[in-house]
Amino acid sequence: MSAPEDTKSLIPTVREVQQMFAELLSHGDDITWDLLSSNQAEILRKKVEDFEDPEEKKTNLSYLIYNPKFFDSIWKQRKFTNGQSLSALFFVMVVDNVSDPKLAEQSRSWSIHPVFRCRRCVDDNTGRNCSSEDCCMVYISQYEAFEDWNTFVKYTRLPKGYMVTPYRGIYKLIDGQVELEAHYIWERNKSIYATGKDRCITPDSLAAAPKCPSHTPIIDPKNTFSLIRSFMVREWKFCSCDRILYLLLSQRDGEKSSDASELSDSLLLFTHTINNRRLALEMIKEQKYHNILGHELKMVYNQISEEAKRIEGKVDLIRSANEVPSKKELDIMFRTKTKLKGLLIDRVRKEEINLEDYGSAFQKHILNNESFDNLMYSMCENLEPEMLMLILKLTQTFVENTREELWQLLKYHFSTETILYQIILCIFKRHSDLNIKDIEEQSSDILRRVRYYFAQSCPNSPPDLLTKCTKCVGYYHISKN
Structure with a gap:
């Protein structure tokens, strides 16, 4: 020492x-x-x-x-x-x-x-x-x-x-x-x-x-x-x-x-x-x-604290993990999953995308600019413009219609880039042929599955299962997970 x-x-x-x-x-x-x-x-x-x-x-x-x-x-x-x-x-x-x-x-x-x-x-x-x-x-x-x-x-x-x-x-x-x-x-x-x-x-x-x-x-x-x-x-x-x-x-x-x-x-x-x-x-x-x-x-x-103030009652500040990988790893993932490798396609540059087109909530909840930019660059380099725009629209829909509901339920923060990443993973898994028409028709199912992904990570036990602690003012539950 x-x-x-x-x-x-x-x-x-x-x-x-x-x-x-x-x-x-x-x-x-x-x-x-x-x-x-x-x-x-x-x-x-x-x-x-x-x-x-x-x-x-x-x-x-x-x-x-x-x-x-x-x-x-x-x-x-x-x-x-x-x-x-x-x-x-x-x-x-x-x-x-x-x-x-x-x-x-x-x-x-x-x-x-x-x-x-x-x-x-x-x-x-x-x-x-x-x-x-x-x-x-x-x-x-x-x-x-x-x-x-x-x-x-x-x-x-x-x-x-x-x-x-x-x-x-x-x-x-x-x-x-x-x-x-x-x-x-x-x-x-x-x-x-x-x-x-x-x-x-x-x-x-x-x-x-x-x-x-x-x-x-x-x-x-x-x-x-x-x-x-x-x-x-x-x-x-x-x-x-x-x-x-x-x-x-x-x-x-x-x-x-x-x-x-x-x-x-x-x-x-x-x-x-x-x-x-x-x-x-x-x-x-x-x-x-x-x-x-x-x-x-x-x-x-x-940013987490500002959201917590909108919840009735008192909550701890919970920071969820950002699992969006590096640009190199994303590119490997895209090229492995898409059928576009080696094809000449029209691509859109990231700088040409106006994020204001996807609403203020979409931009407000971007927490890690590096992760978001990596996702955007990888999509621009590996996806057709129509597919890219569809994925961004799905993300906008989730952020505007589902994110607030989940925040009130889960009481922890998750960001636009995390939602975007999970939507991409869901599409790659469920629609590996990247058929735009099919993805549009199944958009509700995709958003439902992404909602389930976040909902199942709730750290709060149901109130009816909580037991009074004998050592403090609080309550606890021991789950079998």
Whole structure:
């Protein structure tokens, strides 16, 4: 944890680190969650993998095939949220060189530990409110899971020292300053019932991150032992969480990441979006990593918050995942699914499409311009103009006629580009010949199927199934999903 005296001035204090996290991960007094439907497990898996220790992977064969226990502990909490996952990442910082909790926040000798909180209870059983304020939440570290905050604080097996954390794992800014509290952790046996391996982030690991070269997997597919051999000869890249945190926390000017792909991948920790290349390129170009990322996240939560104000009752802010893949992946998908490959067809350029023709709601609910533009460019390059216009019209119809109804029912935000993507997937699956006449005739069925896709990802249990919690003001239901 400690650092040489001559470099300590460059290391941010515990409060400065937690201030940065709060500015990125909070939205006023709101409680925020990231939603994953039951078929989006890989997004959470990618987030969790960012905290794996590369040294363990190289030296311990049992870790060469992905250790799922940390992931599984988070994923199985879907039983409290109707089979969908509602979680939020926060960070606990441990200081072991002070004897006074008031000094812990100013320490420059610390370790960072990722913890996920998962929604367990909601404070109302009528279905009107979907808020977890003052309710039990499940807290999952790399060691264990606890179903309420007090038990987590009292029995956590995080390292010995003062644990500095936002209260209940919820980042809040009070007059612009992060609200923190400190609890002392006594040394405990970590070897019993551990749910994952010890992976902490320290000033030393952050300082080493930009100096460690990245590596790509080396796979040998030639024989029946290729899987084991590939793991045995694999060179692992340095943890991407260390790289992104170094860039966000560095107090020196001119710190630069030259690898846009790697930065894009690591941004998933904060954005809940699988494709962040444009954001990564902007961060590298401007070298203002914290400001640009903070602006992006604030824009997203502001839009979700504005919609939440229209709901009668109080709701948490829920951010759904953006699964729209990269431009390259989209092009492969289109060319594989369409029969237009190699044919000379009239195409329309994206710049020739006037989005005002598709209504104000269509434009208003575009949340990620990169994902939307990727979809538009891929459609323009691979579809006939009539098909492209039909898909946009179907998206407009859904946004104007169905989206509001679903928002009131589900109480979470989903964007124009997500709707557009799901309509494309439905057409490719159900109408692979891309017959425009058939698609027009079946447009109601397509919109019905897309509506069902979103409706089945509702994280809220039916009110009549909720049971009063004995530990808090809320109610919960354990589903069989």
